[in-house]
Amino acid sequence: MRLEARNVSFRYDNGNRNILNHMDLTLESGERLGLAAPSGFGKTTFLKILAGYETPDEGSVYLDGKPLSAYKGYCPVQMIWQHPELAVNPRLRMGTILNEGGPVEERIIRGLGIESGWLDRYPGELSGGELQRFCIARALGSGTQFLLADEITTMLDLITQSQIWQFLGEEVGRRGLGLMVVSHSQALMERLCGRILDLEQMEG
Numbered sequence: 569m570r571l572e573a574r575n576v577s578f579r580y581d582n583g584n585r586n587i588l589n590h591m592d593l594t595l596e597s598g599e600r601l602g603l604a605a606p607s608g609f610g611k612t613t614f615l616k617i618l619a620g621y622e623t624p625d626e627g628s629v630y631l632d633g634k635p636l637s638a639y640k641g642y643c644p645v646q647m648i649w650q651h652p653e654l655a656v657n658p659r660l661r662m663g664t665i666l667n668e669g670g671p672v673e674e675r676i677i678r679g680l681g682i683e684s685g686w687l688d689r690y691p692g693e694l695s696g697g698e699l700q701r702f703c704i705a706r707a708l709g710s711g712t713q714f715l716l717a718d719e720i721t722t723m724l725d726l727i728t729q730s731q732i733w734q735f736l737g738e739e740v741g742r743r744g745l746g747l748m749v750v751s752h753s754q755a756l757m758e759r760l761c762g763r764i765l766d767l768e769q770m771e772g
């Protein structure tokens with residue numbers, strides 16, 4: 569499959585400037601792409617548009633040539649956020665959160681080191697690293713084709729970071745998913761990604 573942004577421009581309703589100007593980007597299945605840019609430049613905004621959370625003012629996002637907005641139900645483009653505590657409903661138990669997008673395979677749950685004792689807990693009773701494992705698992709439903717990872721391990725300790733990326737690297741490779749990595753760590757992107765783009769140099 570192919571995920572494409574064509575001529576995408578965007579400004580927040582309450583903003584006084586365009587965040588993105590005429591951006592083009594193509595991500596193929598099986599490809600691993602890093603996205604770099606200075607803080608506040610619009611990396612998260614771009615990922616939100618690519619995952620269908622925001623609608624561009626100009627241009628469109630396409631999946632295999634069909635507008636992303638035409639896909640109903642589970643979105644084949646899944647985003648994982650920097651702050652897992654903001655990406656979960658604090659009133660739901662983790663077992664419910666895990667399956668919000670549909671059933672998650674046991675292999676994924678095990679691979680991410682999710683312990684069965686965590687499933688009955690509420691988000692406030694887990695650490696950031698534990699929560700992020702759930703958010704990653706939830707994003708890996710069987711319908712996922714592209715995974716957009718926005719600084720997903722920045723807040724975590726080094727051991728958790730390395731476990732998560734080890735698992736994700738294998739999982740993405742096994743399923744031939746397209747992966748986009750936003751990180752301030754150039755070293756991480758160089759290790760994971762076949763190609764690194766600088767958002768600053770991409771504006772059309």
Ligand SMILES: Nc1ncnc2c1ncn2[C@@H]1O[C@H](COP(=O)(O)OP(=O)(O)OP(=O)(O)O)[C@@H](O)[C@H]1O
Nearest residue numbers: 580582583587605606607608609610611612613614
């Ligand atoms: N919901 C919003 N409403 C208005 N402005 C916003 C909103 N979200 C982000 N912005 C602004 O848009 C710009 C780009 O933000 P964005 O989070 O996309 O950048 P980023 O490159 O991901 O930054 P960082 O590396 O710090 O995470 C920033 O100036 C930010 O303040």
